[in-house]
Amino acid sequence: MTPAPNRSPDHLTLALPKGRILEEAVELLSRAGLPLTLPEKSRALRHEFPGVTVLELRNQDVPVYVDLGVADAGIVGKDVLVESGRTVYEPVDLHFAACRLSLIREVGATSPIARVATKYPRSARAYLSAQGIPAEVVKLSGNIELAALTGLADAVVDLVQTGSTLKANNLEELDVLYRSSARLVINRAALKLRRDRLRPLITRLRELVTPEGAEAGGAAVR
Ligand SMILES: Nc1ncnc2c1ncn2[C@@H]1O[C@H](COP(=O)(O)OP(=O)(O)OP(=O)(O)O)[C@@H](O)[C@H]1O
Numbered sequence: 001m002t003p004a005p006n007r008s009p010d011h012l013t014l015a016l017p018k019g020r021i022l023e024e025a026v027e028l029l030s031r032a033g034l035p036l037t038l039p040e041k042s043r044a045l046r047h048e049f050p051g052v053t054v055l056e057l058r059n060q061d062v063p064v065y066v067d068l069g070v071a072d073a074g075i076v077g078k079d080v081l082v083e084s085g086r087t088v089y090e091p092v093d094l095h096f097a098a099c100r101l102s103l104i105r106e107v108g109a110t111s112p113i114a115r116v117a118t119k120y121p122r123s124a125r126a127y128l129s130a131q132g133i134p135a136e137v138v139k140l141s142g143n144i145e146l147a148a149l150t151g152l153a154d155a156v157v158d159l160v161q162t163g164s165t166l167k168a169n170n171l172e173e174l175d176v177l178y179r180s181s182a183r184l185v186i187n188r189a190a191l192k193l194r195r196d197r198l199r200p201l202i203t204r205l206r207e208l209v210t211p212e213g214a215e216a217g218g219a220a221v222r
């Protein structure tokens with residue numbers, strides 16, 4: 001393994017997911033005072049900025065990099081965090097990438113729910129067991145709604161935001177497991193070692209995402 005460069009206490013390593021979270025995460029972190037710009041489109045996966053290294057990861061890998069301390073902090077959806085089962089410190093709800101994780105099935109379906117397909121097996125199992133539904137859970141990787149349409153499963157557990165995917169596929173939401181949004185996550189040891197960089201970052205992000213913070217001079221974030 002190539003050792004991460006610049007691991008001095010005043011250098012930060014951040015784990016950010018490629019995909020829909022990246023752009024807003026970089027914008028928010030730069031408004032919070034970090035000298036970041038959106039990484040150029042290239043095959044590079046590690047991006048260097050003054051005093052900050054950004055690791056560009058898949059969503060599910062952000063909690064792993066932060067929990068194991070290779071990254072000091074990261075931004076990731078609450079859904080992915082819950083599903084990871086990792087207990088990283090989660091000090092700020094950033095309020096973007098808002099969506100809900102829901103139980104979904106075809107409109108008018110009446111069969112018992114014996115099999116559920118999802119990208120979120122941990123969340124689905126916890127929900128089904130709390131509801132007393134003895135269903136089998138099948139893990140899929142994407143376009144989860146198709147499982148309910150094809151009969152692969154009696155229902156699916158997947159994300160809903162506007163509801164347009166449900167509408168376009170004649171599906172309905174039966175229940176909401178929980179709501180999700182992007183979160184700042186921090187490695188607990190890094191919080192001590194890099195306290196002088198991480199504490200002001202937490203404070204500034206809180207100011208930026210709360211109405212009180214906006215009144216105090218930061219612009220509101222959605
Ligand atoms: N339709 C949506 N509206 C708002 N937020 C969403 C929506 N879909 C997903 N999200 C949030 O954004 C996060 C990242 O979504 P994105 O679509 O980039 O991931 P993905 O491509 O499905 O991930 P993976 O890396 O697992 O393939 C999700 O974990 C969730 O928190």
Ligand SMILES: O=P(O)(O)OC[C@H]1O[C@H](OP(=O)(O)OP(=O)(O)O)[C@H](O)[C@@H]1O
Nearest residue numbers: 142143144159160161162163164165166
């Ligand atoms: O309620 P809506 O606004 O329609 O959003 C919900 C859809 O968004 C996500 O899919 P995405 O577009 O990320 O594709 P994916 O299935 O490849 O993850 C999610 O998995 C739903 O399918």
